[in-house]
Amino acid sequence: MHATPKPRSERILEQRQIPRHQLSAFLRVYNSQTDRPFGYIGNVSRLGVMLITPLPVMLQQEYQLMLKLPALNGLGFQPVPLRVHSHWCRQDISPGFYDCGFSIVSNPNTFSDLALMLRGYFSFGQAPDA
Known part of the structure; x- marks a missing residue:
């Protein structure tokens, strides 16, 4: 007999320890050793x-x-190296993709500044009235 898994939204709330911001577009990430695409940033x-x-x-x-x-x-382009540690991985709602959570291992202060810049770049502010 298998336990019924919790709905995805409940699992996310239980696992999330710090607030994350959705990016409105995805930024491609590469394997730095092979220069092959690794995935896309979903949130940061x-x-x-x-x-x-x-x-x-x-x-x-x-x-x-x-x-x-x-x-x-x-x-x-300007390459920005990232050394990350994987913590979790689950199937995305889109078939053929996975959502994977990583913490930053190297240069966390530099990444923190980069995260703020990325959130600002991919966020839409209030449009002025025309």
């Missing part, structure tokens, strides 16, 4: 990130990832 906080990946990740592992942000001069 100052201490961690949820990635949407095409494959489930192994838990309690460290991953070397990289963001590719537009360069300040507008030419190319």
Whole structure:
């Protein structure tokens, strides 16, 4: 006999320890060793990130990832290395994708600043009245 799993919304509320902000678009994340796509940022906080990946990740592992942000001069991109630790992974509501939670291992202060910038960039403020 199997226990009935709790609804997803209840599980999320139980697991979340710090507030996260949804990004209105997804930013691609790469494996820094192979330069191959790893997934997309689904949401971000100052201490961690949820990635949407095409494959489930192994838990309690460290991953070397990289963001590719537009360069300040507008030419190319600026790589931002991220060393993260995986904590959880579950199937996304979209078939063929997984939601995976990571904490930031390296440069947490730098990532905290980056998280604030990303939230501001992907957030929509109030539109002025026309």
